Amino acid sequence: MDALAGPLAAAETDRIVYDLTGIAHQYDALLGELPGTRVRFALKACPVDEVLRCLAERGAGFDAAGPAEITQALDAGAQPDHIHYGNTIKSDHDIAEAHRLGVRTFATDSIEDVTAIAAHAPRARVFCRLATRGEGALWGLSRKFGCAPDDAVRVLETARAAGLTPAGLSVHVGSQQMTGEAWQQAVDTLAGTLTALAGRGIVPDHVNLGGGLPALGYRDRHGNPLEPPLDKIFTVLREGMDHLRALSPAPLGFVMEPGRHLVADHGAVRAHVSRLTRRRQPDGTDVHWLYLSCGKFNGLYEMDQLTHHMVFPGHSGDEEHVLAVVAGPTCDSDDAYGGGRHPVPVPRSVTSGDPVWILSAGAYATSYMTQGFNGISPLPCVCTRGADVQRRTPPT
Numbered sequence: 422m423d424a425l426a427g428p429l430a431a432a433e434t435d436r437i438v439y440d441l442t443g444i445a446h447q448y449d450a451l452l453g454e455l456p457g458t459r460v461r462f463a464l465k466a467c468p469v470d471e472v473l474r475c476l477a478e479r480g481a482g483f484d485a486a487g488p489a490e491i492t493q494a495l496d497a498g499a500q501p502d503h504i505h506y507g508n509t510i511k512s513d514h515d516i517a518e519a520h521r522l523g524v525r526t527f528a529t530d531s532i533e534d535v536t537a538i539a540a541h542a543p544r545a546r547v548f549c550r551l552a553t554r555g556e557g558a559l560w561g562l563s564r565k566f567g568c569a570p571d572d573a574v575r576v577l578e579t580a581r582a583a584g585l586t587p588a589g590l591s592v593h594v595g596s597q598q599m600t601g602e603a604w605q606q607a608v609d610t611l612a613g614t615l616t617a618l619a620g621r622g623i624v625p626d627h628v629n630l631g632g633g634l635p636a637l638g639y640r641d642r643h644g645n646p647l648e649p650p651l652d653k654i655f656t657v658l659r660e661g662m663d664h665l666r667a668l669s670p671a672p673l674g675f676v677m678e679p680g681r682h683l684v685a686d687h688g689a690v691r692a693h694v695s696r697l698t699r700r701r702q703p704d705g706t707d708v709h710w711l712y713l714s715c716g717k718f719n720g721l722y723e724m725d726q727l728t729h730h731m732v733f734p735g736h737s738g739d740e741e742h743v744l745a746v747v748a749g750p751t752c753d754s755d756d757a758y759g760g761g762r763h764p765v766p767v768p769r770s771v772t773s774g775d776p777v778w779i780l781s782a783g784a785y786a787t788s789y790m791t792q793g794f795n796g797i798s799p800l801p802c803v804c805t806r807g808a809d810v811q812r813r814t815p816p817t
């Protein structure tokens with residue numbers, strides 16, 4: 422936040438600002454907690470070239486979801502063997518294109534997909550994603566991805582028979598995972614599956630513990646700080662890695678695919694107040710509404726689960742506040758939060774044009790911006806590194 426205050430204060434128009442130094446430190450801190458882990462940044466969380474370059478320079482690789490993300494990661498300076506195709510959903514064409522771009526490691530979770538990988542990326546390495554329950558996460562990813570342990574054994578046997586290398590197993594415990602227990606369950610499932618695989622003569626060389634590591638600066642739908650037990654999560658992960666290493670017949674490496682954890686708290690949105698209104702609702706109550714220039718469709722996509730941390734520069738916490746529903750500028754009624762019993766305190770004296778800073782807004786912001794919905798363009802993105810500020814306009 423400190424590093425972002427200067428660029429936010431200097432901004433005269435709306436934008437999203439990233440602190441590259443903060444992102445680099447976050448990456449270093451993660452490696453400090455989990456030494457030896459290979460980090461593959463899930464680039465969908467922040468596909469901003471400067472951010473990717475900053476991470477690639479420090480040695481990070483990338484979890485890419487398809488050929489376009491692979492190309493962006495390569496352009497940011499990543500070596501192809503530091504990029505994996507982490508999406509279990511891919512067409513024949515996508516597989517062939519990734520292979521042509523030099524990617525040799527692919528996620529999978531079905532016989533159909535692994536058969537296609539064997540056909541279009543011969544001799545590639547594959548890792549099989551195991552399903553998790555997604556409990557304890559703000560955004561669970563349970564049903565769409567991953568298979569059961571016995572299915573994983575069949576998928577990796579199919580891979581071996583088709584000339585692929587059955588190289589690993591992966592999980593994703595759900596995004597913004599708030600519990601150590603979810604990781605513990607994932608480790609238990611991985612342990613059982615590794616043992617079953619060893620019984621079939623398949624010895625993976627790595628386990629991919631996925632994304633899901635939390636951001637620290639969020640507030641939940643009730644406006645309360647989320648306070649994830651990060652130390653406990655890292656302890657569970659370290660002990661889990663030791664356990665899996667001990668039961669593997671051959672040396673076992675570890676990969677993680679953080680997205681949100683590396684960028685969320687090092688990005689902030691500079692928006693402005695469109696209007697603070699008070700309207701009588703159909704049920705007869707008077708409700709304040711704070712309309713902002715940014716909302717669900719241009720920078721604040723995750724307002725389904727979060728109450729964004731807003732700062733109103735020039736206003737103090739001591740002045741009179743009203744409780745308001747917060748809404749973006751579009752003609753879509755989903756573009757709002759804080760209704761019902763959880764309205765948000767807003768200084769009564771804010772007026773149209775006043776700046777608003779929205780903190781911990783760096784994850785899934787630039788990538789979830791609509792183009793031209795109600796005539797609204799994606800926010801310009803600015804990356805800062807201490808004093809020097811580099812400007813980048815969004816792709817057209």
Ligand SMILES: *Cc1c(COP(=O)(O)O)cnc(C)c1O
Nearest residue numbers: 463596597632633678679680681
């Ligand atoms: C989105 C995604 C991630 C990143 O998830 P976070 O919760 O942001 O850490 C990691 N791995 C895969 C396969 C993903 O799809």
